[in-house]
Amino acid sequence: MQRLTRFVFLSLLLAAPLPALAKTDSIVLGMGCFWGAEKRMAAVPGVVDVESGYAGGDNPRVGYQDVLDLEKRIRQGRSDERNHAEVVKVRFDPDQVSLDTVLIAFWENHNPTQGDRQGNDVGSNYRSAVYYNSPAQRALAVGTRDSYQRALTAAGYGPVTTEIAPLRNYNRAERYHQDYLKKNPDGYCGLGGTKVAYPGQPQQVEPTALEAADLSRERQLIVFEAEDCPFCQLFHEEVLDGWSSEVPIVATFATKPPQRWTLEKALFATPTIVLFEDGREVSRFTGYNGERERFWQWLGYRILTPEQRRIAFEQGTERPFTGSHLDEKRPGAFVDPITGAPIFRTDAKFDSGTGWPSFFQPIEGSVTLHEDSSHGMRRTEVRSASSGIHLGHIFDDGPPPTGERYCINGNVLVFVPD
Known part of the structure; x- marks a missing residue:
């Protein structure tokens, strides 16, 4: 009797209808390095999953090294194949978030005017791209692009270079690339797009640049950082909070230098520590994850004399009775x-x-x-x-x-x- 009761119970359980799975849609987006793209798109409410991958190239099956090797051959003029772009497959619940909203987050969270690059990552594998899976997705991609182009043009940016094409040859990236910034909180924090708001969206307020009059034009360090950036916080804790170097330093959330001061290239990660001399960038240190000695070595190579560098970094020795402070006796x-x-x-x-x-x-x-x-x-x-x-x-x-x-x-x- 007990065995029969169990049989009946299991039969009823198996016959019961399963709960309906949430209806989802997906689109594949290229925003440069897929680590930061994955993190940013996963933060959009209604997005249920973001997967790093490769898409848009000629080869049906590729991995990370394949993409890097082909890009090298392309740049050397030894291949005319179309390379894959680093992309993220964004799966979202249409009942919670519209594709328009997903695409607006895409446009605002990277710079779509840079061609085959994103920030400091250069190559066709870092191109901006929208790979659609239906005519409706294509129409929305083109429409939102045109709307954002008007806002970018008004802000002084050039034409959008984003590739909009049917999805082809998608490959899921290696396991270690998935949720990379969650598993590796020492990765870079991106600076976040152009700061140009999509039409109808709240304007992203750019923090005010530092005043040049408050800084040392002869030699000045500026730390370009971002809010909610654990690596910036680590730099503060290990370096900046105890700063006693004679080189003046200041931190800012602005992404632009003081007026009439010049950066050699765009900022692409935080923290970025830039050394200015006479109002011009002469060197930078990008990213920080506890490499305190490497940071000081970077600064030392810029501010020490050749003789000091020989002693400090090459274990050199000055000749006796020739160095400084031999007779210094003051307190x-x-x-x-x-x-x-x-x-x-x-x-x-x-x-x-x-x-x-x-x-x-x-x-x-x-x-x-x-x-x-x-x-x-x-x-x-x-x-x-x-x-x-x-x-x-x-x-x-x-x-x-x-x-x-x-x-x-x-x-x-x-x-x-x-």
Whole structure:
């Protein structure tokens, strides 16, 4: 009887109608690198899934490396094949969001006037594209493009270069590309399109650019960042909040430089730290994910002299009795020439007679020690904890109370009197 009851129950369960699956539609969009495109389109209410892939090329089956290899051959003039674009397949619920709204988000979240590029990513595989699956989708793509073109033209932009074509040869991207920025929160934060609103949509307010009069025209660092950007926050925590370098720095949400200052190329990720000299960009550091030492090395190569760079980055040594600060006795601190972090104080300095500034004790936490077996010797190298640059070596023939001698290259120290 019990077995019969179970049989009847299972029969009724299997006979019951299954709940209807949500009716969805999809469209394939190219917005440059599919990592950022996936993140932006997934944020549209009513979008139920976004998948990274490749589409629009001649080959039926491709992967990431295939796309890169073909693009290289195209640029070298060794192929006339049509390459795939990095795309996202956007699946949405028409009862919750219209295709018009999806396309408006597409237009506003990238720059559709750049041809075979998007930001700093250059190549036909980064082209702007709409690949439709029906005449109705094509009509909406063309209509919204024409509407957005009018807004772009009024804002001073050129013609839209977006390819609008039937979907062909779509390939799902490799698993590691799916939900990439969710799985890898160290990826770049995009700056977000042209800031030109689609007609009828709320105008995107561009943050006011910095005032040139408030900055140092001779040499100035500007951090271009974005709201809701964890990498910008990390840069603040690890670098900016404790800034003591002599190079002035300021952060901004604006995407344009101060008036009459010039960027060498468009910004494409945040944070981007740009070094200006005489109001002109001379170098930039793009993206940040805890590479503090690499950031300071980048800055050091721009602001240090060739002799300082040789010591700091190539473990060089100045000739004895030729460096700076050998006779400096005023109360004060000797600081890192890049970061400005204090390393030694004058009251820990002594005359060793060696020809290099010598100290019996650093400021706590200011240096790191490393084994050095170069030049056939076994020594202990001293580096700055804040920037990682080479300072000198430590020996055990110093005076009390430590008995240590920090033999330091004076040219990679800056003295700041009390």
